[in-house]
Amino acid sequence: MGASGTPARSLGLVETKRVVLFTEDNPLVLDSGETLAPVEVAYETYGERTASDNNVVVICHALTGDANAAGHHGDPTHPGWWDTLIGPGKPVDTDRLFVVSSNLLGGCQGTTGPSSINPATGTPYGLQFPLFTVSDLVKVQRALLAHLGITQILAAVGGSLGGMQVLQWALDYPDEVGHGIAVCATARLSAQNIAFSAVARAAIMNDPDFADGNYYATGKGPDHGLSVARMMAHITYLSEESMRQKFGRRIQDREEPRFDLGVDFQVESYLQHQGKVFLDRFDANSYLYLTRVMDYFDLFADAELVRSQLAKVKTKFLVLSFDTDWRFDTSHSRGIVRTLTAHRVPVTFREISSPHGHDSFLLDVPEYHKTVSAYLDHALAETV
Amino acid sequence: MRADHDVIASLVPSGARVLDLGCGDGSLLDELIRRGADGLGVEISDEGVLACLQRGVPVLQDDIDKGLDDLEDDSFDIVIMSLTLQAVHHPALVLREMNRVGRKSIISFPNFAHWRLRAQLAASGRMPVSPLLPYTWYETPNIRLCSIKDFEALAHAEGFTVEERILINEGGAREGAITQRAGNLLAAGAVYLLSR
Missing domain, CATH: 3.40.50.1820 (Alpha/Beta hydrolase fold, catalytic domain)
Structure with a gap:
């Protein structure tokens, strides 16, 4: 109210x-x-x-x-x-x-x-x-x-x-x-905060499809890098306690773990989803510039x-x-x-x-x- | 206005920058700000802080027992602590911090050597209850009870000079009828104006 x-x-x-x-x-x-x-x-x-x-x-x-x-x-x-x-x-x-x-x-x-x-x-x-x-x-x-x-x-x-x-x-x-x-x-920002920004930007800029930021006409973009940046940032937005409550060590869609290198834990699936949906609404270059504004x-x-x-x-x-x-x-x-x-x-x-x-x-x-x-x-x- | 607040307000010059430790609902600060002071409160309770917000009194929600790390040396003309000293865990630390951040301090507290309390304890053999100390021993927030003599000893040890001492009665109002010398026995409490 x-x-x-x-x-x-x-x-x-x-x-x-x-x-x-x-x-x-x-x-x-x-x-x-x-x-x-x-x-x-x-x-x-x-x-x-x-x-x-x-x-x-x-x-x-x-x-x-x-x-x-x-x-x-x-x-x-x-x-x-x-x-x-x-x-x-x-x-x-x-x-x-x-x-x-x-x-x-x-x-x-x-x-x-x-x-x-x-x-x-x-x-x-x-x-x-x-x-x-x-x-x-x-x-x-x-x-x-x-x-x-x-x-x-x-x-x-x-x-x-x-x-x-x-x-x-x-x-x-x-x-x-x-x-x-x-x-x-x-x-x-603290050194730790800037460090997170740096890793996010590295993920984007090291993506082979980044093309020095001129990816708009290529039909591709640094989607992999941008989604990794988002996944990592998302971890910093949650607390350990909220992640424990939300996901714990639960397995996605199964009773038993698969024991492979794919997406198995619920928290992995969640982050992957967050990274993916972010691509539809955000531009990688904007992410670079706006994180840089915060650093300085x-x-x-x-x-x-x-x-x-x-x-x-x-x-x-x-x-x-x-x-x-x-x-x-x-x-x-x-x-x-x-x-x-x-x-x-x-x-x-x-x-x-x-x-x-x-x-x-x-x-x-x-x-x-x-x-x-x-x-x-x-x-x-x-x-x- | 609460009687003890009235006594305190009389010691605060208009235009002073004032910090009120344990400011509760902010009523004293509200009055001081109305009289031209520039005020900030520190309060630990959610209810107190919300009441301050509703009055528009600036307040930091914090535990004064942990010190006043967010406040700089000499950043206030006057630091007030009204009827709160007896409820802190570390009175010496709190006094030291008041002395650090403010040029002068105003402190009021109930006098545990008041004759009525002495008489209650002597006659009934049970912990006294009074208007300034209204709680039973098992639920009281007042854990550091002291007499006027006790307080003065600590104030001196912490490097304070007593500029003014006003004795108060059980209603918190100025006690006019008794002599300063008899204060420790006859006054229900005291308000001190201290400087370095």
């Missing part, structure tokens, strides 16, 4: 819209100084804007998300990736909030990325796509809001890479974000810069972690809390108990949802 007290419902049918935000005449200037045009963005909106636009919530998606955060595109059994959290009567309550969700720059679900056509060559960018930063991701989201006529947001909300964008939003646009909700996020992200690297940035920040934060998340464990969230608190930025922090590891942020964990509900409820009440 959401803070409004109404029972949680689904948004039902929603649709993705597209808009070109940057053109040849007005290109996107990236952090690196390079320019990019055109930039098209796929986005969805839920709920109604108030006359004063005091109820705008921006959703920032994680590594492999898309614009369809909530509701569905025709099949109610396949709702958006954050449908547990967003909808009428849910913690991000679309009966009261206006929600904007967009696909990230560099993605492959409608927003310009490495699989888009490079106007200079008439073929997909591939690895000619420029490298970009989390600031660039936020810059594009802000351009979308400007297109919608929105200059102030009540809250930016995101998990994992989404939470990293939430933090960046506040630092880059200190007057424009009332609240930031960063769930199982980090201010910088180091929000609080420059102490002097952070001091001057945080002195201007008017955003209040809710920082949440999960006790079984080992992808970005609680120490990552505590690091964020420590820096924000040291610079007098108001923060609320909870480590939520959940057996589901990093994936918890996508699931219906009651204490987590209660927390987001209560936080947004007060945030909204404060504005009226």
Whole structure:
């Protein structure tokens, strides 16, 4: 049940819209100084804007998300990736909030990325796509809001890479974000985190069908590498306990093991399936670029810069972690809390108990949802 | 407003950056923020943290017995711990951490040497129960009971200077009628303003 007290419902049918935000005449200037045009963005909106636009919530998606955060595109059994959290009567309550969700720059679900056509060559960018930063991701989201006529947001909300964008939003646009909700996020990846990214990229780039990223016209692609990358990443999203509960050492479709080198254990079958279905919805080059964005992200690297940035920040934060998340464990969230608190930025922090590891942020964990509900409820009440 | 909160609030200058350890439902912080303070709470219980969220009081859910690792030295003007000292496992550690992160500390606690408690124990031979210590011995969260004299000894050992001591009655309000010297016997509790 959401803070409004109404029972949680689904948004039902929603649709993705597209808009070109940057053109040849007005290109996107990236952090690196390079320019990019055109930039098209796929986005969805839920709920109604108030006359004063005091109820705008921006959703920032994680590594492999898309614009369809909530509701569905025709099949109610396949709702958006954050449908547990967003909808009428849910913690991000679309009966009261206006929600904007967009696909990230560099993605492959409608927003310009490495699989888009490079106007200079008439073929997909591939690895000619420029490298970009989390600031660039936020810059594009802000351009979308400007297109919608929105200059102030009540809250930016995101998990994992989404939470990293939430933090960046506040630092880059200190007057424009009332609240930031960063769930199982980090201010910088650890060596272990980068190591996982590196192995994922090696799997993709060493696939014989990768063709230096120019695989679009070949009719093949680094499917093997991309599915291995996904399989490995998926392990890091679950906890050991949740894997034990879900699969244990059970054998797939049989009583007795086959004793061969094929897929025998349930957990193998599950990962193989996850790797396979991922191929239908994700582009290998996007995976390379978006994992690289995370590796280079180091929000609080420059102490002097952070001091001057945080002195201007008017955003209040809710920082949440999960006790079984080992992808970005609680120490990552505590690091964020420590820096924000040291610079007098108001923060609320909870480590939520959940057996589901990093994936918890996508699931219906009651204490987590209660927390987001209560936080947004007060945030909204404060504005009226 | 709770009477002991009123006493504490009178010691907090407007505009101060305040940390409240064991802030419960955030009611004291809420009041201090209303009066112009910049406040942060630390609370261990789920119910307390949710109540803080509902009030919009910033709070870190944490166990103060494990120290205040997420908070930097000197990052607060005042660190408050109201009627919580007697419920922590490691009072000395907690006092040391308060001294580290805050320039001044305000601590209130029930005085176990209060004459009424002494009399209860002497007369009935059973653990005393009072408005400030309302639990029976087998369910009380209050595990580190001390007297005013005991507390002052520890505070001095931890390098604190007593700037002000306010004696409180069983309702938590300022106890005006008794002399400071008789506090250990006649006051139900005390609020201390401590500096380094």
